[in-house]
Amino acid sequence: MAPPRLRMTNVEKAFGATRALRGVSFEVAPGEVHTLIGENGAGKSTLMKVLSGAHQADSGTMEIDGEAYIPKGPLDARDRGIAMIYQELNLAPDLSVEENIVLGEEPCRMGVIQSKKRRAMAEKAFAQLDHSGFSLKTLVYELSIAEQQLVEIARALIRQPRVLIMDEPTSSLTQVDVDRLFQVINKLKAQGVSIIYISHFLEECQRVCDRFTVLRDGASVGTGEMASTELDDIIHLMVGREMTEIYPHLDHSIGDPVLELKSFQGRKKPESVTLSLRRGEIFGVAGLVGAGRTETLRACFGLDKISGGSIEIAGTEKAVGSPRDRLRQGVGLLSENRKEEGLLLNQSIANNLTMTRFEPFTKMGFINGAKQLEGSQAWIEKLGVRASGPKQIIGELSGGNQQKVAIGRLLHHDATILLLDEPTRGIDVGSKAHIYRLVGELAAQGKAILFVSSYLPELLGVCDTIGVMCRGVLEEVRPAEDWNEHEILSVAVGQEEEK
Amino acid sequence: MAEGSQSKMNRATLWRWISTLGPLFGLVLVTGLFALSEELRPIFFTGSNAKLILTQTVIVAIGALGMTMVIVSGGIDLSAGSVVALTSVVAASLLVKSVPPVLVFFLTVASGALVGFINGTVISALRMMPFIVTLGMMGIARGSAKWLGNNQTVNPDANPLNRIMEPVNPLEMFPLPMGVWIAIGLAIVMTIVMRKTVFGRYVFAIGSNEDTARLCGIPVQRQKVLIYTLAGMFFGIAGLMQYSRLTQGDPTVAIGLELEIIAAVVIGGASLNGGSGSILGTMIGALIMAVLKSGSSQMNWPTYMQEIIIGIVIILAVALDRLRQSRLKA
Numbered sequence: 066m067a068p069p070r071l072r073m074t075n076v077e078k079a080f081g082a083t084r085a086l087r088g089v090s091f092e093v094a095p096g097e098v099h100t101l102i103g104e105n106g107a108g109k110s111t112l113m114k115v116l117s118g119a120h121q122a123d124s125g126t127m128e129i130d131g132e133a134y135i136p137k138g139p140l141d142a143r144d145r146g147i148a149m150i151y152q153e154l155n156l157a158p159d160l161s162v163e164e165n166i167v168l169g170e171e172p173c174r175m176g177v178i179q180s181k182k183r184r185a186m187a188e189k190a191f192a193q194l195d196h197s198g199f200s201l202k203t204l205v206y207e208l209s210i211a212e213q214q215l216v217e218i219a220r221a222l223i224r225q226p227r228v229l230i231m232d233e234p235t236s237s238l239t240q241v242d243v244d245r246l247f248q249v250i251n252k253l254k255a256q257g258v259s260i261i262y263i264s265h266f267l268e269e270c271q272r273v274c275d276r277f278t279v280l281r282d283g284a285s286v287g288t289g290e291m292a293s294t295e296l297d298d299i300i301h302l303m304v305g306r307e308m309t310e311i312y313p314h315l316d317h318s319i320g321d322p323v324l325e326l327k328s329f330q331g332r333k334k335p336e337s338v339t340l341s342l343r344r345g346e347i348f349g350v351a352g353l354v355g356a357g358r359t360e361t362l363r364a365c366f367g368l369d370k371i372s373g374g375s376i377e378i379a380g381t382e383k384a385v386g387s388p389r390d391r392l393r394q395g396v397g398l399l400s401e402n403r404k405e406e407g408l409l410l411n412q413s414i415a416n417n418l419t420m421t422r423f424e425p426f427t428k429m430g431f432i433n434g435a436k437q438l439e440g441s442q443a444w445i446e447k448l449g450v451r452a453s454g455p456k457q458i459i460g461e462l463s464g465g466n467q468q469k470v471a472i473g474r475l476l477h478h479d480a481t482i483l484l485l486d487e488p489t490r491g492i493d494v495g496s497k498a499h500i501y502r503l504v505g506e507l508a509a510q511g512k513a514i515l516f517v518s519s520y521l522p523e524l525l526g527v528c529d530t531i532g533v534m535c536r537g538v539l540e541e542v543r544p545a546e547d548w549n550e551h552e553i554l555s556v557a558v559g560q561e562e563e564k
Numbered sequence: 565m566a567e568g569s570q571s572k573m574n575r576a577t578l579w580r581w582i583s584t585l586g587p588l589f590g591l592v593l594v595t596g597l598f599a600l601s602e603e604l605r606p607i608f609f610t611g612s613n614a615k616l617i618l619t620q621t622v623i624v625a626i627g628a629l630g631m632t633m634v635i636v637s638g639g640i641d642l643s644a645g646s647v648v649a650l651t652s653v654v655a656a657s658l659l660v661k662s663v664p665p666v667l668v669f670f671l672t673v674a675s676g677a678l679v680g681f682i683n684g685t686v687i688s689a690l691r692m693m694p695f696i697v698t699l700g701m702m703g704i705a706r707g708s709a710k711w712l713g714n715n716q717t718v719n720p721d722a723n724p725l726n727r728i729m730e731p732v733n734p735l736e737m738f739p740l741p742m743g744v745w746i747a748i749g750l751a752i753v754m755t756i757v758m759r760k761t762v763f764g765r766y767v768f769a770i771g772s773n774e775d776t777a778r779l780c781g782i783p784v785q786r787q788k789v790l791i792y793t794l795a796g797m798f799f800g801i802a803g804l805m806q807y808s809r810l811t812q813g814d815p816t817v818a819i820g821l822e823l824e825i826i827a828a829v830v831i832g833g834a835s836l837n838g839g840s841g842s843i844l845g846t847m848i849g850a851l852i853m854a855v856l857k858s859g860s861s862q863m864n865w866p867t868y869m870q871e872i873i874i875g876i877v878i879i880l881a882v883a884l885d886r887l888r889q890s891r892l893k894a
Contacts, residue, residue: 420769
């Protein structure tokens with residue numbers, strides 16, 4: 066029997082103390098479309114980075130067509146026939162399609178590009194896709210996203226890859242474009258190219274993939290034929306964990322609605338969100354990456370434009386509002402990007418804590434520095450921030466402590482509606498527990514909290530109500546006790562309910 | 565563990581001190597180097613020379629007060645030199661028309677502020693790069709100055725504004741020209757504005773991270789208009805000093821002054837990425853350049869040597885800044 070096109074055996078990879086991959090094994094046959102399935106953070110991207118040479122594995126072996134494969138770097142991986150198409154397209158928008166396809170591979174003699182040969186190369190790659198919607202001379206920025214993706218695929222084909230990796234290729238495509246992409250995939254498959262297809266949308270995988278491997282917490286936990294497996298079983302493999310962590314439960318009572326969204330719509334996402342957040346309620350929003358959760362919060366807070374539907378804050382319609390207005394209305398947002406957006410990294414803890422509300426320390430526009438430090442010190446103690454003092458530059462703190470300060474800013478502002486976007490992302494377990502307790506206390510004080518998270522156990526453990534988003538739509542809202550991980554995932558991956 | 569964080573904190577404090585004192589150390593070093601020369605020492609360390617250096621610093625220093633604010637907010641203003649020329653011509657032209665000097669003072673400053681307001685409004689409203697907008701304004705202001713002065717200098721009769729930069733008694737340090745006191749006074753005001761007011765905090769916040777500033781409800785665009793308007797005001801004051809120094813309005817004066825001003829701010833420890841910088845540092849930066857110029861001309865070094873030395877100093881100062889930032893990231 067011929068060796069598989071690609072075989073990975075017990076691949077492991079750790080970053081510091083985090084074991085991102087703890088033993089992944091799988092095989093892909095020539096001309097097979099194989100899907101890797103797993104929740105956010107299950108280790109898919111790390112695995113693909115190892116395969117495409119961006120990271121080196123700590124242990125384990127890889128083989129291509131029976132030969133040992135140890136890529137020294139991305140270039141080496143490309144030479145060995147591994148091509149990757151990233152979720153974010155990497156094209157030079159001001160160059161033509163043809164120039165993009167041969168970028169880095171230009172046929173030339175003494176530094177002069179041989180344009181005929183280049184055209185032939187590009188045409189050959191394009192012929193494999195059998196697509197004739199636009200000319201090779203078109204500039205890339207004039208193309209739609211779906212067309213740009215085709216250019217990217219053509220570029221990968223120039224090298225006649227043995228394995229083509231596609232990371233979330235459909236996340237920004239319309240249904241028609243998805244169908245067209247699947248035709249292309251089938252064509253490549255017929256030519257013997259093996260494809261590793263990564264997608265959150267299980268139904269798509271079912272349509273286009275031959276076999277699957279499920280990753281969970283950095284390990285491969287199951288593999289099988291796509292056609293003969295129920296989606297339910299796959300979801301079960303994805304979840305598979307026990308609820309071991311303890312979430313503090315604080316008694317809190319739920320009051321009147323304070324934030325109501327009706328068919329709420331942002332410019333691109335979300336497409337439709339209808340929810341009612343009440344006083345003292347912790348409302349969890351689940352969904353996969355790209356479902357439109359962050360965009361919902363950003364539009365609520367006035368960071369992105371609202372393009373449809375209505376938003377009511379404390380019973381009155383507030384269609385337009387800048388972040389400044391929203392803060393005045395008592396709404397606070399915790400950004401999912403602590404470093405890029407959430408904090409002023411080169412400024413002091415005190416400034417970061419009090420930036421939205423200097424008023425307690427000011428007189429006629431002058432800040433009383435001593436008072437500001439005093440007020441900040443009080444928050445540092447209340448939140449258990451480990452720092453040398455309020456003057457310390459926040460960039461010097463650990464992620465968990467930075468996050469406490471970021472939340473502290475909302476508390477100092479005395480926001481009554483808190484929009485928390487992935488509040489526990491990238492922080493240690495101790496700080497997580499701290500934040501769970503804090504969220505509970507805030508609800509007990511009567512604050513309303515919208516809690517976006519990709520980590521299902523924490524949503525189930527912390528929230529009163531959970532809504533699940535899929536492709537820009539808030540699909541279903543239920544009390545937290547009426548959900549389990551399996552059901553949340555089913556809705557999040559767009560699987561129809563069978564009743 | 566507690567001990568570890570203690571020593572880490574001490575190191576951080578140490579670095580903060582180094583970065584604050586760096587420019588001052590540079591000033592002492594530069595002055596000390598000139599003191600090594602025995603022939604220079606007797607002339608260099610005299611009250612009259614100190615007065616000369618201070619007087620020569622005034623225009624750059626006042627311009628640099630506005631520029632520090634702009635650079636800390638993450639922007640840049642290339643029109644500074646042209647605005648100084650324009651406002652000096654504005655002052656002279658008004659004086660020629662016998663407008664009372666007090667009114668001339670205010671109108672000149674207001675004309676600088678108007679140019680800054682246009683800069684800030686275009687940058688905010690059209691979301692354009694400050695570099696491009698102020699580069700355009702550099703030409704517009706210069707051209708307007710020449711237009712206003714009919715392509716020649718404007719010479720008003722003797723008037724009180726001529727005396728702002730007058731040395732009175734060139735042999736003694738005191739009395740210092742009024743311009744020096746104005747610069748010192750403005751520097752103190754700006755130090756307070758930058759460090760103690762909400763406005764100042766917002767300037768740092770915008771320069772540190774505009775997205776965060778927006779998230780924190782700071783009216784970023786309005787604040788930018790204010791920043792460029794205020795900066796224009798300072799360039800207007802510098803233009804008055806320029807007028808007083810020459811006692812005429814010269815539309816071709818102060819060419820390249822914006823680069824000298826930016827150099828002073830950068831030597832003073834501000835980062836062109838925004839978010840850091842101080843008025844004290846900037847003032848010392850301006851002084852370092854004035855001392856270098858004065859010292860090297862008294863050493864009879866050719867001007868090209870001065871240019872080379874100042875160039876090296878700028879690069880050294882920024883190298884120090886890079887070092888500091890890479891430490892912050894680690």
